[in-house]
Amino acid sequence: MHSNMNEFMALVRAAGLDEELLAAMSEPVRRLEQLLNELQSQAEELVAHYEQACVAIESI
Amino acid sequence: MRQINDITMLERLHDQVRQVPILVQRYLAAVAIAEERFRLVESRVLQDIDTTYTEHVRSVAHLTMCECRSACDCRERYTTVVQEAQHERYTRQSQVAMIQQRLAQARSAVALESLQRQCHQNAEQLERGLDRLLRAVRSYQDS
Numbered sequence: 001m002h003s004n005m006n007e008f009m010a011l012v013r014a015a016g017l018d019e020e021l022l023a024a025m026s027e028p029v030r031r032l033e034q035l036l037n038e039l040q041s042q043a044e045e046l047v048a049h050y051e052q053a054c055v056a057i058e059s060i
Numbered sequence: 061m062r063q064i065n066d067i068t069m070l071e072r073l074h075d076q077v078r079q080v081p082i083l084v085q086r087y088l089a090a091v092a093i094a095e096e097r098f099r100l101v102e103s104r105v106l107q108d109i110d111t112t113y114t115e116h117v118r119s120v121a122h123l124t125m126c127e128c129r130s131a132c133d134c135r136e137r138y139t140t141v142v143q144e145a146q147h148e149r150y151t152r153q154s155q156v157a158m159i160q161q162r163l164a165q166a167r168s169a170v171a172l173e174s175l176q177r178q179c180h181q182n183a184e185q186l187e188r189g190l191d192r193l194l195r196a197v198r199s200y201q202d203s
Contacts, residue, residue: 014111015195028086028182028185030180032077032182032186035175035182036084038175038194039176039179041170042175043090045170046094049166049167050163051078053162056159057105057155057156060156
């Protein structure tokens with residue numbers, strides 16, 4: 001295992017991979033995290049709407 | 061921008077990406093449970109409105125029949141009661157419709173389906189990339 005960044009990057013470069021590829025991976029990771037956060041907050045928002053609707057309809 | 065700083069992190073990331081469909085299913089399951097709960101409550105409330113209406117008309121009509129002396133009075137009172145009950149039922153049904161409409165607006169305001177699709181596409185793309193990256197690094201280590 002290579003915990004040192006420089007060592008790891010040297011390994012990656014030696015393996016024929018470059019930093020650009022690693023950097024290119026960072027963006028989809030960030031995007032996925034953002035999408036999941038968005039999905040979670042929208043799901044929570046919708047659940048809250050359903051709960052409010054349940055209370056409102058029961059009060060009729 | 062976050063940096064991927066070692067192979068352990070790559071492996072961890074790989075595992076996390078594999079968990080994405082489960083995470084997405086969990087969020088959607090919470091929404092499905094809320095939807096189901098609302099449908100049950102809604103159906104019970106609608107049934108209550110109809111039952112109350114029918115019982116109200118029936119009981120007042122019975123009282124009216126017993127109390128009224130003339131058939132004319134009886135018919136008049138019965139008609140009034142039915143009209144009042146109909147109005148009451150209409151009001152309650154309008155309230156239900158308003159809540160249903162508000163909920164439909166909330167449902168269309170969120171884009172769960174589109175987000176879900178994007179998450180899956182992104183996770184698949186990422187998993188392919190991470191697979192390639194891990195294979196390359198491992199094969200270099202083995203050589």
